Amino acid sequence: MKDFVKVVIIFSMLSLSCSLSRPIKVMEGKKYKSNSTLQKRLVNIADTGFAFGQQDGTAYGVNWYLNDGSNTLNSDIKKVSGELPAMIGFDLGHLEHGGIYNLDTVSFALIKQQTIEVDQLGGIISFSWHADNPVSQGSSWDTTPAVHKILYDKKINAKFNLWIERLSRFFKSLKDENNQSISVIFRPFHEMNGSWFWWGRGNCTNEDYVKLWQYTIERLRQHGVNNILTSFSPNTMNDIKDFEDFYPGDDYVDVLGVDIYNHNGNQNFIKSVEDNLSILRAKGEKSNKPFALTETGNVNMGKDSRWWTEILYPVLEDSGISWVLVWRNARKDHYFATFPNENSSEDFKTFVNKSQVLMLPDLRSKKL
Structure with a gap:
């Protein structure tokens, strides 16, 4: 009897060990094809110039904040230039919890409403996702290891699957006035070559990061999400290895991007942009994908007129x-565009009139 018990215990331990050594599997969804209409728009835009966008640009600005239900698209940029940005970015952080507001206290109802309004005017929407840490319950910046457990731990995996289900419902709810799906850009797990997010370098293996990305996209596809283009966006890359170490593969990425700020001065910023866009251009040409500067800003805006x-x-x-x-x-001590009477506001008016800068009215007039 004792020997039998020992065998059962050993078998159970082996089974547990095996279950923790294999990634959670998901059946591949319906045959998926990237939203070619939006992707073609991005290609056509690049042939003409580049769309100018801002994160949360129509939800709030310096000393103002829109309430839910407002049907006016305001913007610091519009206040200065008279024109809305061609692209608006929003963040989906806290949607995973079924929350009413995102991590920047913008309501998801307002985000949905403005997505519809911007789309109706011919603009483009990009979504980032600063998801909380599913293991520690902390923010995206809580670097408690989590990626491996999403993939291998059934309890954490079940929680993450619920998160993806909530994202899926939101994406599928984005419909225009004709009840047609609105195509948007989805930029998850960005700046992975940095160490500040729970999905970043050093907080998970490169292999697990790739599996997380692929798993997330497969789950979205399985839930019937077909109105997104996925954007892969590392932080400033030192070399091509920073791209290749984390790239999930062409079947899981639609747009190539990079996030670059001028933390080390303007000249270093210029060189970083040139070098990084060269990498993206080569990769984009090889895989036939558009590319973009997906996040940027001047950390010394008030000093650079x-x-x-x-x-x-x-x-x-x-x-x-x-x-x-x-x-x-x-706010006035944390901004990356301009606003009325800000030090660079006059220069921004000149910038907007440059031939390759495309604001929202330009997308409509040029039929882009």
């Missing part, structure tokens, strides 16, 4: 990108 025309525009002119998106205007 001519940053738009003397730094940003020259490095992006004829670069081949589909869009550039600057980060949000949260």
